[in-house]
Amino acid sequence: MNGKTQTRRDFIKNSAIIGAGLVFYKPTDILANDKGIIMNKNLKVKGYAAFDESGVIKPWEFERRPVGDNDVLIEIKYASICHSDIHQEKGDWGKQQYPQVPGHEIVGIVTKVGKNVTKFKVGDRAGVGCMVDGCTECENEEQYQPDTLFTYGYPDKRDPTGITQGGYSTHIVVRDHFVVHIPENISFQEAAPLLCAGITTYSPLMKAKFKKGDKVGVAGIGGLGHMAVKLAASMGAEVYAFTTSADKKDDILGFGAKEVIVVDSSEKLAPYAKTLDYMISTIPAQFDVAAYAATVKPYGFFTQVGMPKGFELTLSNIGFAANRVNFNASLIGGMKETQEVVDYCAKNKIYPQIEIIDAEEITQAWQNVIDKKARYRYVIDSATI
Amino acid sequence: MNGKTQTRRDFIKNSAIIGAGLVFYKPTDILANDKGIIMNKNLKVKGYAAFDESGVIKPWEFERRPVGDNDVLIEIKYASICHSDIHQEKGDWGKQQYPQVPGHEIVGIVTKVGKNVTKFKVGDRAGVGCMVDGCTECENEEQYQPDTLFTYGYPDKRDPTGITQGGYSTHIVVRDHFVVHIPENISFQEAAPLLCAGITTYSPLMKAKFKKGDKVGVAGIGGLGHMAVKLAASMGAEVYAFTTSADKKDDILGFGAKEVIVVDSSEKLAPYAKTLDYMISTIPAQFDVAAYAATVKPYGFFTQVGMPKGFELTLSNIGFAANRVNFNASLIGGMKETQEVVDYCAKNKIYPQIEIIDAEEITQAWQNVIDKKARYRYVIDSATI
Numbered sequence: 001m002n003g004k005t006q007t008r009r010d011f012i013k014n015s016a017i018i019g020a021g022l023v024f025y026k027p028t029d030i031l032a033n034d035k036g037i038i039m040n041k042n043l044k045v046k047g048y049a050a051f052d053e054s055g056v057i058k059p060w061e062f063e064r065r066p067v068g069d070n071d072v073l074i075e076i077k078y079a080s081i082c083h084s085d086i087h088q089e090k091g092d093w094g095k096q097q098y099p100q101v102p103g104h105e106i107v108g109i110v111t112k113v114g115k116n117v118t119k120f121k122v123g124d125r126a127g128v129g130c131m132v133d134g135c136t137e138c139e140n141e142e143q144y145q146p147d148t149l150f151t152y153g154y155p156d157k158r159d160p161t162g163i164t165q166g167g168y169s170t171h172i173v174v175r176d177h178f179v180v181h182i183p184e185n186i187s188f189q190e191a192a193p194l195l196c197a198g199i200t201t202y203s204p205l206m207k208a209k210f211k212k213g214d215k216v217g218v219a220g221i222g223g224l225g226h227m228a229v230k231l232a233a234s235m236g237a238e239v240y241a242f243t244t245s246a247d248k249k250d251d252i253l254g255f256g257a258k259e260v261i262v263v264d265s266s267e268k269l270a271p272y273a274k275t276l277d278y279m280i281s282t283i284p285a286q287f288d289v290a291a292y293a294a295t296v297k298p299y300g301f302f303t304q305v306g307m308p309k310g311f312e313l314t315l316s317n318i319g320f321a322a323n324r325v326n327f328n329a330s331l332i333g334g335m336k337e338t339q340e341v342v343d344y345c346a347k348n349k350i351y352p353q354i355e356i357i358d359a360e361e362i363t364q365a366w367q368n369v370i371d372k373k374a375r376y377r378y379v380i381d382s383a384t385i
Numbered sequence: 386m387n388g389k390t391q392t393r394r395d396f397i398k399n400s401a402i403i404g405a406g407l408v409f410y411k412p413t414d415i416l417a418n419d420k421g422i423i424m425n426k427n428l429k430v431k432g433y434a435a436f437d438e439s440g441v442i443k444p445w446e447f448e449r450r451p452v453g454d455n456d457v458l459i460e461i462k463y464a465s466i467c468h469s470d471i472h473q474e475k476g477d478w479g480k481q482q483y484p485q486v487p488g489h490e491i492v493g494i495v496t497k498v499g500k501n502v503t504k505f506k507v508g509d510r511a512g513v514g515c516m517v518d519g520c521t522e523c524e525n526e527e528q529y530q531p532d533t534l535f536t537y538g539y540p541d542k543r544d545p546t547g548i549t550q551g552g553y554s555t556h557i558v559v560r561d562h563f564v565v566h567i568p569e570n571i572s573f574q575e576a577a578p579l580l581c582a583g584i585t586t587y588s589p590l591m592k593a594k595f596k597k598g599d600k601v602g603v604a605g606i607g608g609l610g611h612m613a614v615k616l617a618a619s620m621g622a623e624v625y626a627f628t629t630s631a632d633k634k635d636d637i638l639g640f641g642a643k644e645v646i647v648v649d650s651s652e653k654l655a656p657y658a659k660t661l662d663y664m665i666s667t668i669p670a671q672f673d674v675a676a677y678a679a680t681v682k683p684y685g686f687f688t689q690v691g692m693p694k695g696f697e698l699t700l701s702n703i704g705f706a707a708n709r710v711n712f713n714a715s716l717i718g719g720m721k722e723t724q725e726v727v728d729y730c731a732k733n734k735i736y737p738q739i740e741i742i743d744a745e746e747i748t749q750a751w752q753n754v755i756d757k758k759a760r761y762r763y764v765i766d767s768a769t770i
Contacts, residue, residue: 144707301711304702311703317689318696321716322529326686331706 042066042160043073046385047169048359049099050089055370057089057168057362059385060099063160064173072120072179073112074128079167080105080192080354081378082223083284084130084307086366088153092309096153103167104130104151105195107188108382110179117176125182127342129195130332132164133175140334142178149175168362170385180339186346193223193352193377194342196332201228201280202341203333204303205235208278212236217272217279219263219292220306221245221252222369223352224282226376229255230350231341232280240276242269242292245372251353266291274298274323282306289327290319298324305330352377358384427451427545428458431770432554433744434484435474440755442474442553442747444770445484448545449558457505457564458497459513464552465490465577465739466763467608468669469692471751473538477694481538488552489515489536490580492573493767495564502561510567512727514580515717517549518560525719527563534560553747555770565724571731578608578737578762579727581717586613586665587726588718589688590620593663597621602657602664604648604677605691606630606637607754608737609667611761614640615735616726617665625661627654627677630757636738651676659683659708667691674712675704683709690715737762743769 042063049060067073085102087093106128110120120126133156134148142148149156152166159165166172182191201224210216216237218228225241232239233256241257243249249260261268266288272295279296281289284306293302302325304313320327333341345351353376357365365378427448434445452458470487472478491513495505505511518541519533527533534541537551544550551557567576586609595601601622603613610626617624618641626642628634634645646653651673657680664681666674669691678687687710689698705712718726730736738761742750750763 144709304705307702311701312699313702314697314699316696317692317698317714318716320689320712320714324529324713324715326711326713327705328709328711329702329705330709331703 043171043173045169045171047101047165048362048385049101049165049168050096051098053089053091053096055086055090055363055366057102057366059359060101062099062101062165064165064171065156065158065160067112067114067173068158069114069116070176071114071173072110072117072126072176074106074108074126074172074174074179075111076106076108076167076170076172076382077188078107078192078382079103079169079380081362081365081369081380082196083369084196085166086369087284087307087309093307093311097163099161100153100163101165101168102152103169103380104128105192105197106151106167106172107182107192107195111171114176119176120179125184125188127180127182127191127195128167128172128174128178129180129199129338131178131335132172133178136175136177138334140336142334143332168359168380168385170382178335180335180342183343183346186342186351189354189356189379190351191342191346192379193227193354194345195338197224197227197352197377198231198341198345199333199338200224200305200330201282202231202344203337204280204305204330205231206337207330208280208301208303210235210237210278213238214277215240215275217242217276217295218257219279219281220283221248221376222282222372222374223377224305226252226255227352228280228282229257233257234348234350240272240295251375255353269295276300279303280305284308286314288316289313290316290323293320293325293327294323296323296325299326301326301328303328303330354379356381360384428556428558430554430556432486432550433747433770434486434550434553435481436483438474438476438481440471440475440748440751442487442751444744445486447484447486447550449550449556450541450543450545452497452499452558454499454501455561456499456558457495457502457511457561459491459493459511459557459559459564460496461491461493461552461555461557461767462573463492463577463767464488464554464765466747466750466754466765467581468754469581470551471754472669472692472694478692478696482548484546485538485548486550486553487537488554488765489513490577490582491536491552491557492567492577492580496556499561504561505564510569510573512565512567512576512580513552513557513559513563514565514584514723516563516720517557518563521560521562523719525721527719528717553744553765553770555767563720565720565727568728568731571727571736574739574741574764575736576727576731577764578612578739579730580723582608582612582737582762583616583726583730584718584723585609585690585715586667587616587729588722589665589690589715590616591722592715593665593686593688595620595622595663598623599662600625600660602627602661602680603642604664604666605668606633606761607667607757607759608762609690611637611640612737613665613667614642618642619733619735625657625680636760640738654680661685664688665690669693671699673701674698675701675708678705678710678712679708681708681710684711686711686713688713688715739764741766745769
C-alpha cells in the first residue's frame with residue numbers, strides 16, 4: 001500500500017509474471033501488495049476496534065477486501081469521532097459483530113484505483129462518509145436505498161471479517177461513487193467532520209429553504225449542532241442555539257448564533273414559543289420533542305437528525321397537535337450533496353472546531369462525548385494508529 | 386327547564402318580583418327554574434357518569450351552573466360515543482375527578498339564551514363539540530388557546546361539581562360562541578358524530594389541500610376513520626383505507642374507498658410504500674407510525690388525529706428519516722370549521738353510520754368500541770337518560 005496504482009494494462013502484464021497460480025481468481029481479486037508485487041490477497045491494515053459493548057476501543061490488525069474495478073483505496077490521514085460510533089458500538093442500535101472498527105468521517109489520499117475508476121486518480125485528496133457502496137444512480141438519495149452499504153458493521157461478503165470496517169484505521173477500500181473530493185483550500189483534519197456532521201446538518205438546512213433573516217433554531221450543540229449553527233448562520237439565518245451546557249455559550253456565539261438559550265428545564269423554551277421559522281435538532285437521546293418543536297411557528301418544520309437509543313423517539317401527540325409543527329427526520333445526505341457541503345465549507349471557510357487526538361485516546365474521547373465535554377469534534381490522527 | 390327563555394327585560398321585570406333577596410347575586414347568577422320562576426340556583430339535570438376508572442357508566446343526578454349572559458342552554462336530544470370518552474374516563478390521559486359525565490358530540494334544542502346572546506334563539510337546533518368556553522376571537526383556533534374549557538372533566542369554578550360535565554346528559558350550558566347551528570336537512574342523530582369525529586377529520590383533510598384524484602390514505606376505520614373516508618371521497622380523493630378488521634371491508638368500500646387494505650401485519654403496508662399523496666391516521670393507540678407514514682410519497686404529510694394512551698406515540702426516528710414524510714398531529718378544529726363541516730355534511734348528504742342506543746347500554750357500547758365492534762358510531766338517545 002505504497003500508493004502504486006495498477007491499470008488494466010498493468011494487470012495483464014503483471015499477471016503474466018505469476019502466471020497459472022492466478023487462474024482461480026477473478027481479476028478483481030488481484031492486487032498489488034506493499035511491495036508492489038501483484039497478489040490475490042486481501043489488504044492487511046491496522047485499526048482501532050470495539051471488541052464488545054464496553055465502549056473501550058483497542059488496536060486491531062485486520063484484513064480488508066481487495067480493491068475492485070470500481071473501487072478506490074484510501075490511505076487515511078484523519079478520521080473524526082461521531083456520537084453514532086459510540087451508539088452503534090455500545091449496542092444502542094442493536095447487537096453488533098465484533099471486533100468492529102467504527103468511524104465514518106474519513107479523509108485521506110487515494111493510493112490506488114480500480115480499472116473502471118475515472119473520478120479519482122492516485123494522489124487525490126479524498127473523503128468518505130457513512131456509505132461505502134450501494135446504488136450509483138439514485139440521484140442524491142443513496143442513503144435511502146435498500147442495498148446501501150454503510151461504512152462499518154454492515155454485512156459484506158467481500159470483506160474478510162464479514163462486515164464493513166470503518167475509518168479508525170490506516171486504509172479503507174470504497175466504491176468510487178461514495179468518495180468525494182476534498183478541495184485543496186481546506187485541511188484534512190477540518191474536512192473530516194464534514195463527512196457526517198457537515199452533511200447531516202447541511203442536507204436538511206438546504207431542504208428547509210429558509211430565507212435570509214429567518215429565525216433558525218438549532219437544538220443540541222455538539223459535533224453536529226455546532227456545524228448546524230455555522231452553516232445556518234453562513235446562509236443568512238438568525239440562529240437561536242439551544243444547549244444544556246451553559247459553558248458552551250461563548251463558543252456558540254462565536255460560531256455565529258444570535259442567541260444561546262441554556263435549556264436546564266423545558267420552561268426555558270416557553271418564551272420562544274412560535275417564534276422560529278425552522279428548527280433542526282441534533283440531540284442524540286430521548287428529549288421533549290414537542291416542547292422544542294413548539295418554538296417553531298405553527299405549520300413550520302422541525303427536523304430531527306440526532307439518532308437516539310433504539311432509533312426511537314417518544315413524542316407527545318397532543319403536544320404536536322397543539323404546536324401544529326411538522327416533524328420530520330433526516331439521515332445524512334446524498335453523495336451529490338456531500339460533495340456540495342465539502343466544497344461549500346472550503347469555499348466559505350466554514351471549519352468545524354476540532355481537537356486532534358492520538359488513537360490511544362479514543363476511549364477517553366468517547367467518554368467525553370457522552371459527558372458532553374467534547375469541544376466540538378475529536379479528530380484522530382491516523383498516523384498514531 | 387321547560388324551554389322558557391328570559392330576555393334582559395324579562396329579567397328586570399321578574400327580578401322585581403322577588404326583590405331584595407337577589408341583591409347579593411350578580412344578574413348572571415339568576416335564572417328561571419323549572420317552574421319559570423326566577424331563581425338564583427343551579428340547574429338540576431340528569432346524566433350518565435363514570436364514577437371511577439372501571440369503564441362502567443351509571444345514572445347520576447347533578448347540578449349545572451346557571452346560564453350566563455353569553456350562554457345557551459341546550460336540551461340534549463342525542464350524544465354520541467367517542468373513543469376519547471373511554472380514554473379519559475379510564476384514566477388513560479391522567480387522573481380524573483369523578484363522578485364525571487363524558488360526551489362531546491352533542492345535539493339538541495336551545496331552550497334558553499343569556500341576555501347578550503344574538504347567535505341563537507330558543508327553539509334553534511344546536512350542536513356542541515369538545516369545547517364549551519374560551520377565547521371567542523381566536524380566528525378558528527379556539528382549541529389551541531390556553532384558556533379553552535373542554536367539554537368534560539376540566540376545572541370550572543362556576544360549575545357546582547367543580548369540573549365541566551359532558552353530553553351524556555339531559556341538558557348542557559355552553560358559551561354561545563362554542564355552539565353551532567344544525568341545519569334542518571340533517572337529522573339530530575346523524576349530526577351528533579360530526580361534532581368531534583367529523584370536525585377532527587375534516588380540519589386536517591381541508592388543510593392537506595389535496596387535489597381531485599389524489600391518493601389519500603385513512604388508517605384506522607372506526608368512528609373518526611369512517612368519516613375521514615366519506616369526507617375525503619366526497620372531496621374527490623381516491624381513498625385507500627387501512628384497517629385491522631377484515632369484516633369491515635364491504636362497509637368501507639360502501640363509504641367510498643377505492644381500496645381497503647387489511648393490515649394484519651406491517652408487511653401489508655409495503656406494497657403501498659411511497660404511493661399516497663397524504664395520509665390521516667385515526668388509530669387511538671400505539672402503532673408502527675413510521676411504517677404507515679411510509680405509504681406517503683417522500684416529503685408528503687401524515688396527520689395523526691387518534692390520541693393514544695398517555696397522549697404519547699413512540700416512533701422510529703430512522704423510519705422517518707427513511708420515509709422522509711412529515712408527521713403532524715391535529716386536535717379537533719376551530720369553531721368556524723366546525724360549523725363548516727356540519728353545513729358541508731348536511732348539504733352533501735354525508736352521514737355517519739350510526740347505531741342508536743339507550744343510555745343504559747353505554748357501558749356495553751364502550752366495551753364494543755374497545756373491541757373494535759362499533760359500526761361505526763354509537764349514538765345515545767337522551768330521552769332514555
